[in-house]
Amino acid sequence: MRKVIEGSHAVAEGARLARAQVISAYPITPQTHIVERLSEFCADGTLDARFLRVESEHSALAALIGAASTGVRTFTATSSQGLALMHELLHWASGARLPVVMANVNRALAPGWNIWADQTDSLAQRDTGWIQLYCEDSQEVLDTTLQAYRLAEWVYLPVMVILDAFFLSHTYEPVDIPDQESVDRFLPPFQPRFHLDPESPCTFGQMSPPGVYMEMRRSIQDAMEDALLAFADVEEEFSRVHGRRYGPVEAVHCDDARVILVTSGTVTSTSRQVIAELRARGEKVGLLKVKLFRPFPVESIRTALGRAQKVAVIDRNFSFGASGIFAQEIRAALCNLPGHPTVFGYVAGLGGRDVTTAIIEEIYIRTRDAEAPQGESLWVGLQEVKHAP
Amino acid sequence: MSSERRERPPTSLFISRSYLSTESNKTGSWRFLRPRYEEKTAPCSVACPAGEDIGRIEMLTAEGRFHEAWETVLRENPFPGICGRVCYHPCEHVCNRGEFDEPVAVHILERFLADAAARFELKPSIERRTPRTEKIAVVGSGPSGLAAAYFLARLGYQAEVFETMPEPGGVLRWGIPPYRLPLSVLNQELTLIRELGVRIHCDREVSPESLGATGSGYDALVLGCGHSRSLDLKIPGENLKGVEDGLRFLGRIRRGETPALQGTVAVIGGGNTAMDVARSAARLGARSVVIYRRRRQDMPAFAEEVEMALAEGVEIHELETPVAIRRRGGRLGVTIQAMRVAGEDSRGRARVEPASGKTREMEVERLFLAVGATTVAEWQDPPPQGRGVLSLCNSLLVHEPGHPVLVFGGDLVAETKSVVHAVASGKEAAMALDRLFRDGLEAVRPGLQACLVGGGPSLSMEMYLNGPRSSRNHRIVQYDDLNTDHFRFAPRIVEPRLLRQERLRSFAEIVLRIGANVAIREAERCFNCGLCNDCDNCQLFCPDLAVICDRKAGSRSINYDYCKGCGLCVVECPRNAMVLEEEAPCARS
Numbered sequence: 001m002r003k004v005i006e007g008s009h010a011v012a013e014g015a016r017l018a019r020a021q022v023i024s025a026y027p028i029t030p031q032t033h034i035v036e037r038l039s040e041f042c043a044d045g046t047l048d049a050r051f052l053r054v055e056s057e058h059s060a061l062a063a064l065i066g067a068a069s070t071g072v073r074t075f076t077a078t079s080s081q082g083l084a085l086m087h088e089l090l091h092w093a094s095g096a097r098l099p100v101v102m103a104n105v106n107r108a109l110a111p112g113w114n115i116w117a118d119q120t121d122s123l124a125q126r127d128t129g130w131i132q133l134y135c136e137d138s139q140e141v142l143d144t145t146l147q148a149y150r151l152a153e154w155v156y157l158p159v160m161v162i163l164d165a166f167f168l169s170h171t172y173e174p175v176d177i178p179d180q181e182s183v184d185r186f187l188p189p190f191q192p193r194f195h196l197d198p199e200s201p202c203t204f205g206q207m208s209p210p211g212v213y214m215e216m217r218r219s220i221q222d223a224m225e226d227a228l229l230a231f232a233d234v235e236e237e238f239s240r241v242h243g244r245r246y247g248p249v250e251a252v253h254c255d256d257a258r259v260i261l262v263t264s265g266t267v268t269s270t271s272r273q274v275i276a277e278l279r280a281r282g283e284k285v286g287l288l289k290v291k292l293f294r295p296f297p298v299e300s301i302r303t304a305l306g307r308a309q310k311v312a313v314i315d316r317n318f319s320f321g322a323s324g325i326f327a328q329e330i331r332a333a334l335c336n337l338p339g340h341p342t343v344f345g346y347v348a349g350l351g352g353r354d355v356t357t358a359i360i361e362e363i364y365i366r367t368r369d370a371e372a373p374q375g376e377s378l379w380v381g382l383q384e385v386k387h388a389p
Numbered sequence: 390m391s392s393e394r395r396e397r398p399p400t401s402l403f404i405s406r407s408y409l410s411t412e413s414n415k416t417g418s419w420r421f422l423r424p425r426y427e428e429k430t431a432p433c434s435v436a437c438p439a440g441e442d443i444g445r446i447e448m449l450t451a452e453g454r455f456h457e458a459w460e461t462v463l464r465e466n467p468f469p470g471i472c473g474r475v476c477y478h479p480c481e482h483v484c485n486r487g488e489f490d491e492p493v494a495v496h497i498l499e500r501f502l503a504d505a506a507a508r509f510e511l512k513p514s515i516e517r518r519t520p521r522t523e524k525i526a527v528v529g530s531g532p533s534g535l536a537a538a539y540f541l542a543r544l545g546y547q548a549e550v551f552e553t554m555p556e557p558g559g560v561l562r563w564g565i566p567p568y569r570l571p572l573s574v575l576n577q578e579l580t581l582i583r584e585l586g587v588r589i590h591c592d593r594e595v596s597p598e599s600l601g602a603t604g605s606g607y608d609a610l611v612l613g614c615g616h617s618r619s620l621d622l623k624i625p626g627e628n629l630k631g632v633e634d635g636l637r638f639l640g641r642i643r644r645g646e647t648p649a650l651q652g653t654v655a656v657i658g659g660g661n662t663a664m665d666v667a668r669s670a671a672r673l674g675a676r677s678v679v680i681y682r683r684r685r686q687d688m689p690a691f692a693e694e695v696e697m698a699l700a701e702g703v704e705i706h707e708l709e710t711p712v713a714i715r716r717r718g719g720r721l722g723v724t725i726q727a728m729r730v731a732g733e734d735s736r737g738r739a740r741v742e743p744a745s746g747k748t749r750e751m752e753v754e755r756l757f758l759a760v761g762a763t764t765v766a767e768w769q770d771p772p773p774q775g776r777g778v779l780s781l782c783n784s785l786l787v788h789e790p791g792h793p794v795l796v797f798g799g800d801l802v803a804e805t806k807s808v809v810h811a812v813a814s815g816k817e818a819a820m821a822l823d824r825l826f827r828d829g830l831e832a833v834r835p836g837l838q839a840c841l842v843g844g845g846p847s848l849s850m851e852m853y854l855n856g857p858r859s860s861r862n863h864r865i866v867q868y869d870d871l872n873t874d875h876f877r878f879a880p881r882i883v884e885p886r887l888l889r890q891e892r893l894r895s896f897a898e899i900v901l902r903i904g905a906n907v908a909i910r911e912a913e914r915c916f917n918c919g920l921c922n923d924c925d926n927c928q929l930f931c932p933d934l935a936v937i938c939d940r941k942a943g944s945r946s947i948n949y950d951y952c953k954g955c956g957l958c959v960v961e962c963p964r965n966a967m968v969l970e971e972e973a974p975c976a977r978s
Contacts, residue, residue: 097404155400193402203407215403222401229397 002176007168008033010138010175011077011103011161014145016047017183018101020075022067024052024060029115030165031079031105038075057082061089061100068098069204071195073149076100079165080107080121087125090158094129094220096205099152099159099190102130103145106265106316107165108351116352117165119265119317123293123325129220131159131227132293134264138173143244144291146178146187147234153190154230155223164316165352167266178242186241224295231292248292251304253279257286259367260305260341262313262330264290267348267355271314274360285364290326298333305334308341312367314360315377316349323347323376344370345377353381412951416933420954420972424927424947427968428861429919433480433495435843435865438783438805438813439466442851442858443480443495447915448922450498450908459502460513464851466812467539467582468532470507470574473500474900475565476809477691485918488868491881493915500900501908507577516854517585518545523608523826526551526793528595528769531559532808533799534613535582536815540850541611542585544823548611549588551595559615561808563640566665567896568672572643596768608826609794611818613811614769616762616800622657626714627758631721635666635759642669642896650675651754655723657681657711658759659688664695666757667703672893675754677703682710682728687738691807697899701892708741712748714756723751764801771797779821779833782846783814786821788830796821813847820853866918866965875926875963882911921945921966927958 005013011034015023023042025035041047050067054060057078064074078086083104093100108118122132131151135141141163148159163169196204208216231248239245253275254260263271268289278285288304288311290297305311311334315324322328327345334340344367349355359380366378431444442461449458462469473496484492505511525541527534530552538548556562558575583589619634621627635656641648650673656666659681667677679698681688685707688695699705706725713724727747730739764770771785772778779786785802787795798814800806817837824836838845840852843865851858885901886892892899903911923943928936935952938945947958959969 097402156402193399194404194406201408201410203409203411205405206407208405212403212405216405219401219403226400230400 001179002174004172004174005138005177006033006170006172007138007141007163008105008170009037010142011145011163012037012041013175013177014142014161015075015101016041017178017180018075018146018149018187019073019184019189020047020049020101021072022050022052022064022074023076024054024063024067024074025076025078026054026057026060026082028057028079028082030107030169031077031082031103033169034077034103034105057085058089061086061093061102064100065089065093065096065098068093068100069096069196071190071192073190074098074100075102077103077105079105080109080115083121083125084109087128090125090128090130092205093158095216097156097220097223099149099156101145101148101152101159101161103141103161103163105163105165105169114351115165117167117266117316118350118352119162119315119325122160122162123317123319125160126294126325129157129224130294131155131157131224132162133159134162134291134293135168136266136268136289136291138168138171138175139244140246140291141168142175142177143238143242143246146183147231147238149187149190150234150237151227151230153192154234155227156193157220157223157227162265164266182241186238228292228295228297246291247300248297249300249304250289250291252287252289254286254288254304254308256284257308258284259310259312259364260286260288260308261360261364262288262290262305262311262326264293264326265316267314267316267360270355270357271360274357274364277357278361278364283364283368293329296329296333301330301333302337305330305341306337310344310367311341312344312346312363314346314348314355314363316347316355318347318350318377327377342372344373345375346380347377348380415950416953417935417948417950420949420952422954422956422969423949423972424952424954424956424959424967424969426921426945426947426966428921428966429864429866429870430843430861431918431920432483432485432843432865432867433918435845435847436479436483437842438479438807438809438847439472439816440813440842440847440849441465441480441499442849444915444917444920446502447493447495447498447912448917448920450502450912451915453905453909455502455505455905456511459506459511460515462499462502463513463515463581464856465816465849466809467536468578468808468812469499470503470578471532471561471570472809472812473497473503474570474574477693477807485866485868485871485916486914489873489876489916490878494882494884494911497882497884497903498908498912501903501905503574503578504902505905507574512584513581515543516856517543518854520547521545521826523547523822524549524606525609525611525822526595526607527611527613529559529612529614529799530554530557530589530591531613531615531799531811532561533615533811533815533818534559534611535579536812537611537613537796537798537818538587538589538815539582539585540816540819541822542582542587543850544819546819546822547586549590551593552589552591553594555592557589557591559613559617563643564636564662564665566639566642566669568668568892568899569665571898596766607793609796609822611796611798611815611822612769612801613799613815614764614801616764616806618763618765619758620761620763622711622758622760624712624714626716626721629714629716629721631716631754632714632756632758635662635757636762638666638757639669647673649673652676652720653678653753655680655711655751655753655756656759657756658761659683659690660759660761661690661694662762663759664690664698664703666759668698668701669896670755670757671701671703672896678753679703679705680709680711680725681705681707683739683741684708684730689806700889710743711756717752721753721756723753723756725749725751769797769801771802779830781817781821781834781837782848783810783817784821786818786825786833788825794822794825816850817848820848820850861919862968864919870965871916871918872961872963872965875924875961876916879910879914881914882907917964919965922964924963926961926963927967930957930961932957
């Protein structure tokens, strides 16, 4: 059924259709609408799930780790400071190989206090062993939430579904909400390979000395590598049932492009318009949308970007002392490719600042006309400021 | 195509998991604090002069165990139906729930239990001691005498009650109007006392001499004859026709007389009798005016009675007193002297004196005196302190070798004259005599001390009989001792009452019945301070699975082999029924 709904509610619909059994969350703007809607589903019986109210995001994830250990389907949502507070337990969830699904609404970290879109919160958690999927619109948010469960339960790793604050979380768009029956076909009940069973008690996560720890870590990496293949399978099945697929990356006009823009999240939508206009003017420009960030789809990226002369990565995030994080990853993916394109890094739109068509076009022109990058990251649209004495 | 893909080998899954038991690691050795189950004392039970185990009564009521709840009242008070109606419920004034939202409506629930028992003709099965040979006479069948006989019978004694009036009940029958206490309720609870084997002899004028002279050799006399002789005003004209004793007036109404009244009726006094006379007169058609010499807040009448009187249209003139009464045609002319406040006494009551030159005349049809009452004979007055005189919390015991033991109870000794205080004195009299007959005079005080609720002065018969209540700590649970995170706000039940207009039409009972579902909901509001209600939060919150619950036995214990003493169970106990103590350095398990 096609309905005009808020991005947050697209997430909630996804968790509902996935038949999440235990939900726990702590409210934080701009995530709150997601769990608010889910709590309503629980209250009115639309969703048969336990909704656990907790006193912090740390506890929210801790509760889900306990719940997921028993083999049930779990869901939480958070943002920014909340995700940062979960940090310790993000490692725990992946180390314990629990298929928790979480929505993270990308929001800037404080101080200064800022509730608007910025990817640094989730990208700062890239080493925690979570699969990360960045979404462009509300339909993708809903579909990705469903895919996330399939993927998580396949490779026994937690999955983060990521969407931009306000641009996505609070924007109303038409969304095709699949019926329960078709979702059930795509996502049958979870049959866990291990679970906490009082009839056969065991300890999870006990002391793991040097003799075994390394193998456990390797097992997580194997699962991550498996997730790349599994994601393709999940998408294949999803498209058979629901007729939509997104790919770990999406290449637009990359085959003959000299300059390719690399984007993620909602900046992608704006960029689609820009490159369409540039193409109409005869510019050899392409666009690569990165959806799957962990595991990082290196081969797909090399294939898409390998023939271009220049790549311009737009980062709505920053790693202090280094550069935009997507730019780092793209450079790393390309550096061992003979004759790889030059990578230009651009930082734009931090803390919710608009990344307009004009900015994207400026980024393209600068890249096209430059001999070589002027540095690791070029900050676009910076204003003069008065510094503290 | 996808089905082929699914045949790929399952994902690598090498996790840390062990099936070895961790029980070999007795983590209890880490403990330096030890939690322990320990029930404590609820403030309501201390404030109740009868020491009723209110927290437990409400717990049982909330579980729908009305019979047991009713029996739990009867352990401490033979009059749940009466006290549920007429008690001024000091328990509710100290209810910890009052700090949360509103106090639990204890009196409404008490009455509900008695009404339910009457309706279903329940019979209590309450512990009784083996019979003893001592015989005890009880003088007066008011609440203190009846309570004494009831508790004496439960302690195994033959108790006989002597009553001068033709029917038993004392003030319950003759002093409290039916709109507060219907006769059927009194009769119901009298039946329960009679069924214990208590014999009540009515129309029997008695004195210590006449009882001694019967030759049947009573070992003790409990005096619960109350104050039934009204005090005089000592002003000119108080013996005129049209001036009547208020208590006598209430007695006449109980006998079924309904003298039609008209015009203005003055009631002199500020006690509960004055309120009942004024309200009864209003029901008989009069405009009732209460004249009281101090301020309204100084009235000995219970605040709720005053409020009900005002609601029924009774007028209260404070700081006034009559100084002379004359016949004026068919009516009475009353000279009223205005009073003024001249300081306060130690209890905060106004000291008053006449305001010179300020008098007024008032014409009334009738005038009722209700300025207090006293004993009818001198031998009923308790003796001053002296040899063999033991002044207890709620009674006074006189032990003279060669004579029957005398215990003065009820209004003869009570500072606050209320039904529940009378019950308390009757209970104390029974305990004191039992201790005296078993272990001698010296054992009386320590014997009673051991069954004080909290710090007293309320006494518990269950504790006297070494019932489960004896194991509780005397510490009184304060609001801050509770974990109110586990409670939800819920409004207190509203007492259903007759409409004001309906009340004035008859002597029908004002307060109406409540249903069982409403009673359960109200009882669920009770925090059960200091008592375990099997909520099992302790087990739920224990991170070490060291709380062992025996669901069949309804009991729980702590496995100290693994309890690390984190104290979570104690903190999460909503009712403060646990305690955390420092381990003795050398006594770790």
